[in-house]
Amino acid sequence: MPIFTLNINGRVWELESSGQAPLLDVLRDAAQLTGTKYGCGEGLCGACTVLVAGKPVKSCLMAISEVGEQPVETIEGLATARGLHPLQEAFLSHAAFQCGYCTPGMIMASKALLADIPNPTAQQIEERLEGHICRCGTYPRIVEAVQTAARATRAESSGNGGPRRG
């Protein structure tokens, strides 16, 4: 079987695979990064969202052969030695979850959103996250959390004169 090289959260993984396996399975079972979740297997719930080359991707639908050299970023790669990412801090301070199963996907999609739109309106957040399901119904808190994180990120950027790493 061919060998695939994946760059996940800055670490390089080599694995033998037919290439057909979805990225989600590789993340969860081979790399044991279980923060990325299975929800529906058809790209309709957003629980498996990771960033591939900075773009949000439903990892249940992407075969590892399609990933190539592009860097993959999962929820486990978000916090740094300096602490939690502003999105993580904001989800925490707003308690923007109940069971928390959708949270990693929501945070990863929000990270891509903030990279595109640093100052999103509530409606822009809803539109961009519409593909994500929170069965516990914490949507209003998630919108608030993303806006709080956006403010924190902007404050940080203006404070140190450059965009935040990552």
Place this chain on the structure above:
Amino acid sequence: MAESRIFRLESEPHPGEAKRVYRRRTEFAPGTIEPERFELFETTRYSFVLNRRAFWRVAGAGILLTVCFPLHAQNQNAQEQTGGEARLPEEISSRFLFEESGEITGFTGKVELGQGSRTLLSQAIAEELFVPVARVKLVMGDTARVPDDGGTWASLTSPQTVPVVRAAAAFARGLFLAAAARTWSVKPADVRLLDGVLQGGAGQRMTLFDAAKIARENPPTSGVERAPVRPDEWKVLGQSVPPVRGREIVTGAAMYASDLRLPGMLFGAMVRGPHYKAKIERVRGADRLPASVQVVHDGDFLGVVAPDASTARAAAQTLGVVWDASVLVQEERLAEHFKETSRAPVFVKGARYPALIEKGDAYNGYFAAPRKLAATYTTAYVAHVPLETSSAIASWEGDRLTVHYGCQAPFLTMELLAKTFGIPEENVRVIASDTGSGFGGKQGGAVAVEAARLAREAGKPVKLCWTREDEFQANYFRPAALVEVRSGADVKGQIQAFDFHNYNSGASGLPIPYNFPNYYLGYHPANTPLRQGSYRALAAVANTFAREMHMEEWAAGMKEDSIAFRLRHIEDARLKEAILKGAERFGWGKGGSKPGMAQGMACTIEKDARLAFFVEVKAGGKDVNLLRALMVFDPGAVLNPDNLRNQITGNVIQATGPALYERIVWDDTHLRTRHLGQYRVPRFSDAPEIEVELIDRRGIPAAGAGESPNTVVAPAIAAAIRRATGIWLRDLPLLPALAKAIEAKPQGPARANQ
């Protein structure tokens, strides 16, 4: 193993334990017991102080205290019918482990599904033992380690488990104070407990761990203060303590059932075929599978085991099966079917949800009344769609079975597994994992049974995570309901007789908040074509929808305001207050100025909480937008305001799904709803702006709150749609009913005020 440490909590039954306090006395296989196992065989030391009993043990590096209460004083409502057979724990107990590090571990049969039970119970322990919440840990839902305090259902954690834990922890505090006082030869009242340290007037200090050691060696039997902290003096309860596992959740470190892994574990997948109910005639294609795949075929059970998840799923799809499918009763015939197969309501004494509630003579009262109204209401089957599908890992050692399972009722699952595999309950250990929501859908144990069957064949641990399709095909649904209501009023429109019959969906929510002089409220069990079971608030949704819509139809018929009409039938002061507060804050009667916009409301008393819900909608053609909503919620004491607000808002949003569009569809032999793409659930844009007003009454015991908001959402929306469109909708979900009504012809209140 997910858990590297296993405490063995019980050894020999103590002669003092006349009743069975714990359900479990599991022997673990060699190798899984801790080195300190021998310490555990020492005799229990215990003390009796009035009706409370304390058992002390050394467990690992800590001292374990078990507090038991005779049942009758604590809990008369533990019987729960929706979770299976009626069960009543013989005795309520709580357990705490005190460690030298100052950490306190509580052991509870409750599990965490996102409703906040882990945080609430941690708060209760911290409150009574005067320690910060951060120093409290919880072991939840491990049948070998926790007392059986019932499953996590029916919103019982706040009204039932929290008081027990508080009382037990308060008793523990009393024992510690007494032990310290005795050691220092002072009065217990002269000992203070501050931040987990006991302090005497002359500068003496003692940790809770040291006090536990002293109390274990020589249990205090007198001078033990037992009263929990008075609610008006709460420092931790009543506060918005953030979720204790929040950091794990936002970093992806939180482990759910589907994330767990055991050494040597294999992966399972089930083969269910296209039909909803079918027998297996033949299986073909096993020879085409890779050698690493094992097929497990036992009667109508068919599954595969493989080294990884992708291989298992592919193998399950490779197998060719000839099925003998059963034809299902069709939806068009469902109401008729329910009535044909129904059994009369039976009154069962002591039932938590009596199936028959009667006062006066509703039957003759109806016929004698000068004004009459009769209507029929229905609700569809709906799915829970927990975002984490049902998942379990099973492993066997000989005839001993251990199952990690993201479940709501570990002890029921334990019984189910024992029965299914013909082994004693003592041989089964169920370890509940935190799980990605349940909403009633994880009370059963089907996935655990399937994982265990696969693992027995494989001879290795097997993890089975249901696919989304499995979740639709193999789990149960919220029951469909047929509710027939007829009522009679005097000439002033004061309802005199109320005759209410629920077919198939259940008895919860039958009691009425109105002061009708004659009523008959009955639940008629019936046969169901689809598997059905528990769901958040279960039948209370259908029963509240039917009752509140019926009130709405009366109010309209009397040309009276919805609130005014209700108020003249309500005596409960708390419910009245909730409605009036809500009307004021929501601007009742002041909305709906634009075409298609209208307000609606509904109210209820559910599981002792008072609820008044208001909603404003915009209806245009066959579509309905929810603009804003307000829930006034009075649960008595509020244990954690922010968690409660989160629960209420979330429940309202979730409830809009079954209210407006969620429904299971099927044809002759197939479920037609088998993927998320075929089953719409509420998303970001579906959520209205929601305000929550809490009425906090510290002096009144906290009612459960995790599911009662579900009940009032649909009737309020339906009432608003009626005001916006003039169309009466009596079937849930409302959007298909609205489309049907528009396609037919506009209608007025049915047979109102004849």
